[in-house]
């Protein structure tokens with residue numbers, strides 16, 4: 745079975761992309777596809793390298809059954825484009841930073857994560873870092889729905 749790899753990217757790698765990693769990891773496991781799909785996350789910024797997820801993100805994800813407290817932030821690098829079939833940005837600023845880093849001959853898929861959530865108005869997972877608890881719930885609502893869309897897409901495209 746060929747391995748499909750997915751990288752979720754936000755700014756700090758402590759709120760949105762680790763949440764997406766944890767949610768997608770669980771959905772992939774529930775589908776029995778852990779061996780077939782590799783999952784990671786990274787940030788475009790370097791401020792939080794080595795840090796665990798923001799405690800608010802960890803609590804909100806954990807309460808919905810997605811444990812993410814063991815993750816560690818890292819910064820995205822150009823090498824990631826040779827390692828990942830899907831590189832998925834949480835917002836347009838992340839996407840434009842990734843486009844600047846992306847080698848011209850990249851044959852994988854670089855897009856907004858919410859492209860896999862049809863009908864979404866803004867296409868972006870809003871940054872919850874400077875807001876209240878509700879922002880983290882909104883992140884989870886969007887991420888859970890988009891993760892379902894992404895998994896369906898991958899299963900169909902790669903016959904999994």
Ligand code: 4NP
Pocket residue numbers: 754755756757758759760761787791871872873
């Ligand atoms: P994230 O949220 O990109 O979802 O991890 C942020 C985390 C940290 C910062 C900004 C956004 N920061 O400015 O440190």
